[in-house]
Amino acid sequence: MRSLVLISAFFCFVCVSIATGQESSEFSQAIPVPAAASEELQAALRDWPRPDISAVPDVPANDDEWLANIEQSDERWASGIPLMLEQVPVQVVHDRLAGVNVHRVTPAEVSPANEKRLFLYVHGGAYVYGNGDAGIAEAILVANRIRIPVLSVDYRMPPNHPFPAAVNDVISVYKELLKSRSAKSIIIGGTSAGGGLALAAVHQYRNLNLQLPGAIYAGTPWADLTKTGDTLFTNEGLDRVLVTYDGFLAAAARLYAGKYDMKNPLISPVYGTFDGFPPTILTTGTRDMFLSDVARTHRKLREAGVIADLHVYEGMSHAGYLISPDTPESLNMYSELGDFINRYLD
Amino acid sequence: MRSLVLISAFFCFVCVSIATGQESSEFSQAIPVPAAASEELQAALRDWPRPDISAVPDVPANDDEWLANIEQSDERWASGIPLMLEQVPVQVVHDRLAGVNVHRVTPAEVSPANEKRLFLYVHGGAYVYGNGDAGIAEAILVANRIRIPVLSVDYRMPPNHPFPAAVNDVISVYKELLKSRSAKSIIIGGTSAGGGLALAAVHQYRNLNLQLPGAIYAGTPWADLTKTGDTLFTNEGLDRVLVTYDGFLAAAARLYAGKYDMKNPLISPVYGTFDGFPPTILTTGTRDMFLSDVARTHRKLREAGVIADLHVYEGMSHAGYLISPDTPESLNMYSELGDFINRYLD
Numbered sequence: 228m229r230s231l232v233l234i235s236a237f238f239c240f241v242c243v244s245i246a247t248g249q250e251s252s253e254f255s256q257a258i259p260v261p262a263a264a265s266e267e268l269q270a271a272l273r274d275w276p277r278p279d280i281s282a283v284p285d286v287p288a289n290d291d292e293w294l295a296n297i298e299q300s301d302e303r304w305a306s307g308i309p310l311m312l313e314q315v316p317v318q319v320v321h322d323r324l325a326g327v328n329v330h331r332v333t334p335a336e337v338s339p340a341n342e343k344r345l346f347l348y349v350h351g352g353a354y355v356y357g358n359g360d361a362g363i364a365e366a367i368l369v370a371n372r373i374r375i376p377v378l379s380v381d382y383r384m385p386p387n388h389p390f391p392a393a394v395n396d397v398i399s400v401y402k403e404l405l406k407s408r409s410a411k412s413i414i415i416g417g418t419s420a421g422g423g424l425a426l427a428a429v430h431q432y433r434n435l436n437l438q439l440p441g442a443i444y445a446g447t448p449w450a451d452l453t454k455t456g457d458t459l460f461t462n463e464g465l466d467r468v469l470v471t472y473d474g475f476l477a478a479a480a481r482l483y484a485g486k487y488d489m490k491n492p493l494i495s496p497v498y499g500t501f502d503g504f505p506p507t508i509l510t511t512g513t514r515d516m517f518l519s520d521v522a523r524t525h526r527k528l529r530e531a532g533v534i535a536d537l538h539v540y541e542g543m544s545h546a547g548y549l550i551s552p553d554t555p556e557s558l559n560m561y562s563e564l565g566d567f568i569n570r571y572l573d
Numbered sequence: 574m575r576s577l578v579l580i581s582a583f584f585c586f587v588c589v590s591i592a593t594g595q596e597s598s599e600f601s602q603a604i605p606v607p608a609a610a611s612e613e614l615q616a617a618l619r620d621w622p623r624p625d626i627s628a629v630p631d632v633p634a635n636d637d638e639w640l641a642n643i644e645q646s647d648e649r650w651a652s653g654i655p656l657m658l659e660q661v662p663v664q665v666v667h668d669r670l671a672g673v674n675v676h677r678v679t680p681a682e683v684s685p686a687n688e689k690r691l692f693l694y695v696h697g698g699a700y701v702y703g704n705g706d707a708g709i710a711e712a713i714l715v716a717n718r719i720r721i722p723v724l725s726v727d728y729r730m731p732p733n734h735p736f737p738a739a740v741n742d743v744i745s746v747y748k749e750l751l752k753s754r755s756a757k758s759i760i761i762g763g764t765s766a767g768g769g770l771a772l773a774a775v776h777q778y779r780n781l782n783l784q785l786p787g788a789i790y791a792g793t794p795w796a797d798l799t800k801t802g803d804t805l806f807t808n809e810g811l812d813r814v815l816v817t818y819d820g821f822l823a824a825a826a827r828l829y830a831g832k833y834d835m836k837n838p839l840i841s842p843v844y845g846t847f848d849g850f851p852p853t854i855l856t857t858g859t860r861d862m863f864l865s866d867v868a869r870t871h872r873k874l875r876e877a878g879v880i881a882d883l884h885v886y887e888g889m890s891h892a893g894y895l896i897s898p899d900t901p902e903s904l905n906m907y908s909e910l911g912d913f914i915n916r917y918l919d
Contacts, residue, residue, distance in 0.1 A: 261803035263869055457607035457859050457888045465807055513803050513868060519859050522885035523609055529884070529909065537883045538875070539868035542803045563875065 258465065261513075261542025264556070268542060271551040272467065280464045280471050286478040290386040293482065297355055297384075304352075304361035311364060315371045319363060325403035327396045328359075328381035332366045338374040344412050344572050345404065346370070347440070348379040349397060349428070351419030351546065353449070353476060354483035355384055365418055365446075365549050372558070373565040378404075382424070389485035394493050397428040398435070405438060411573040416444025418546050419517075422509075423449035426496035426524065429504060441572040443507040444564055447517045447545055448524060450497040452480035452489045456519030466516040468545040497524050501531035506571040508536045510560055512543025534571070538563055604811065607859075607888025610902070614888060617897040618813065626810045626817050632824040636732040639828065643701055643730075650698075650707035657710060661717045665709060671749035673742045674705075674727035678712045684720035690758050690918050691750065692716070693786070694725040695743060695774070697765030697892065699795070699822060700829035701730055711764055711792075711895050718904070719911040724750075728770070735831035740839050743774040744781070751784060757919040762790025764892050765863075768855075769795035772842035772870065775850060787918040789853040790910055793863045793891055794870060796843040798826035798835045802865030812862040814891040843870050847877035852917040854882045856906055858889025880917070884909055 258277075260269050287293040312319065316335035323329065332348075346369055350362030359381060366379040382396035397415075404413060416425045422445040432439055459472045469476060484494050492499030497520060507528055511521040521537070528535035540547065540556045548557040604623075606615050633639040658665065662681035669675065678694075692715055696708030705727060712725040728742035743761075750759060762771045768791040778785055805818045815822060830840050838845030843866060853874055857867040867883070874881035886893065886902045894903040 257809075258806045261865070263797075263801050263803065263865065451609075455609050457609065460604045461811055461860065462807070463603075513865050514807065518885070519607070519609065519887050522859060523887050525885070526887070526905070530905070537885060539864070539871070539883060539885065541865050541869050541872070559872070559876070 264540075264542035265554055267554040268547065268551060268556055271547075271554065272542065275467050277464065278467065278470045283471055283474040286475055293355065293386045297358070300356050301358050301361035304356065304364070305359060308360045308363060308367075311367055315367055317367050317370045319367070324378070325399040327400050329400060330363050330366060330377075330379040330381060332363060332370040332377040332379055334370040334374050334376070336374055337376060340569055341373070341375040343408075344375055344414070344568065345408065346373070346375045346377040346444075346568075347397075347401065347404065347413050347415040348377050349382070349415065349417035349421040349425045350379060351417055351421040351446075351449075352384075353479040354390075354393065354420045354424075355386075355479045357420075358384065365421075368549070368552055368557075368561065369564070372561040373568065375565075375568065385482045385485070390483055390487055390491075390494055393424055393483075394427055394431055397424060398431055401428065401432065401440075402437065409573055410438035411441035413440040414442040414444055414568055414572055415440045416442075416446065416508075418446035418448075418549055420449045422446045423452075423496055426450060426499075426507075427493045430492050430496055430499045433503060439503065439505050442505050442567060444567075445507055445509045445521070445524065446549075447511045447515055447521055448496070448509070449517065450520045450524045451495045452484060453495060456517065456523065458519040459516050462514055462516045462518065465514045466544040467514070468547070468550055469516040472516065497527060501528045501533055504528060504531065504533045506534035506536075506567070508538070508564060508567040510538045510540070510548065510563075512540040512545070512547050514542060515545045515547075517545055536563075536567065610886075610888035611900055613900040614893065614897060614902055617893075617900065618888065621813050623810065624813065624816045629817055629820040632821055639701065639732045643704070646702050647704050647707035650702065650710070651705060654706045654709060654713075657713055661713055663713050663716045665713070670724075671745040673746050675746060676709050676712060676723075676725040676727060678709060678716040678723040678725055680716040680720050680722070682720055683722060686915055687719065687721040689754075690721055690760070690914065691754065692719070692721045692723040692790075692914075693743075693747065693750065693759050693761040694723050695728070695761065695763035695767040695771045696725060697763055697767040697792075697795075698730075699825040700739065700766045700770075701732075701825045703766075704730065711767075714895070714898055714903075714907065715910070718907040719914065721911075721914065731828045731831070736829055736833055736837075736840055739770055739829075740773055740777055743770060744777055747774065747778065747786075748783065755919055756784035757787035759786040760788040760790055760914055760918055761786045762788075762792065762854075764792035764794075764895055766795045768792045769798075769842055772796060772845075772853075773839045776838050776842055776845045779849060785849065785851050788851050788913060790913075791853055791855045791867070791870065792894075792906075793857045793861055793867055794842070794855070795863065796866045796870045797841045798830060799841060802863065802869065804865040805862050808860055808862045808864065811860045812890040813860075814893070814896055815862040818862065843873060847874045847879055850874060850877065850879045852880035852882075852913070854884070854910060854913040856884045856886070856894065856909075858886040858891070858893050860888060861891045861893075863891055882909075882913065 320331040348366040350357040370377040383392040548560040666677040694712040696703040729738040894906040
């Protein structure tokens, strides 16, 4: 597989970093590039200088501004997909299932163990970004690296469709899948908002007495939409991707939650109970602003007696395995995810 | 069990925090007390204000100054033990094994599952502190909470006995134990330097073709004595216990390593290979300066295919579960450790 490193520029998460990054690639003397990260991740960090928190751009002020902002961001994200598909042998088919837009992402070769399995993928993007092709980059990586068929849910989002539309779409697709396959053949998950939405969906599956999936992939999940986790403060400005909570993240959270309480477990899944949850793999990095919320979710899973594996990558910002897919850290993370699937899925 | 909270004052790790803590208990506006930590841990953090890095005291300049510093610190640590033993029903017997000073710490009641097991405990203290009773606080907690017999190694330390004396003492005791019990009935481990020394000892057991213990407890291990890990920088001043690397930690590392390369895996175990290691439980916190080194060790274990469980506690500084033993986080951590022992020891 050729280098994916060029793709990283397309996945700035909330578009704060690139917009506000200092021109200089120098770092503060106090915080050097993490010397124990891989050479490749160090290089990626050097290419992506520490952002200037004070220069965070204004958030959209109304629905029209949001729609324009989302269109612009999604166009940039989607523009990386053709290049990615040149490099990665997967087939992407747009489809509808139970009235919901989905993408079927199939690798050139499915591994024998994964032939009867399905990765139900839930994309990230702060609950506002990632419509259409803008939301399938990680689905492509997963299909290619784990050699598993992926069904990516193109769920509805605000401002037109706030909570609970996204949860309902993931429920509809899952119910449809259960008509033709066992729950234990399915892993559900994704990164960031996708990880949070996967956890929220499983809360709701349990509420609805549905059979639960065989496993969950909670890639640095946005498990708490309130500004509570410690690393939202301690890693502010260190996390190249999220940069700061105040601005796009806080605004996107409000837009998504709408009139609902942000501590509703279907919005901020860390506030739910996790009894009976399937085995869950959680990933984060030492510079991830969501590190606290990943760790808190892990603890709640463990306190409920759930099998839950936590992986923390050195020097990695939020979703660094996806932003910098050519790093050994990224390859390692998807290798762990593949092993986890082999361990726990039928 | 009555409150252990008073004990915490005795376990400042390298005695920087208490010596330099600001009188005010106010926090920087930017970094509030972690709201998602337990009430008890939040209270402990309020009682232990953020230290002033610029006011770190001078490190001892020569062996005599070290010995005086160590004696003073160890006296303070040891002075908490009688109070602890009033509250916790364990018996402590001083003994010698294979020419090494040890403490046999036996709970009032050993759990049936743990009757034939042994916790080979290796104390912390930056490889300089923790002689005699100054090194048995966690052994007492482990014996009491997990209801397992503990053998705590009172290994030799610098300035009189630099590396490899400590490793050799842990080897000697372990070899002696293997004469009368199975390796798989033993878990080896401890916190901080104790966690690092346990990992180093297992490297050496493997070098010597000894049977490996059934499990390892690497409580926020000092796995890298060089100043490399990212969180040594990013959590500097946030970690109430370690505070800063520059000062006592760096000086203690030099004193311990002596003429040897600090990247020797028997000194900084993260630089070794981990093939064939027993199942290992690793614990840390989001504010732990050793978070990076714990995460790096976890990754190396996983890359070697070893069963390795990582637990990260919200808002916790280095060894917070030991410094603040009355917190739910501390009870939870030792509960996880007990479960881990049940899962993997014969």
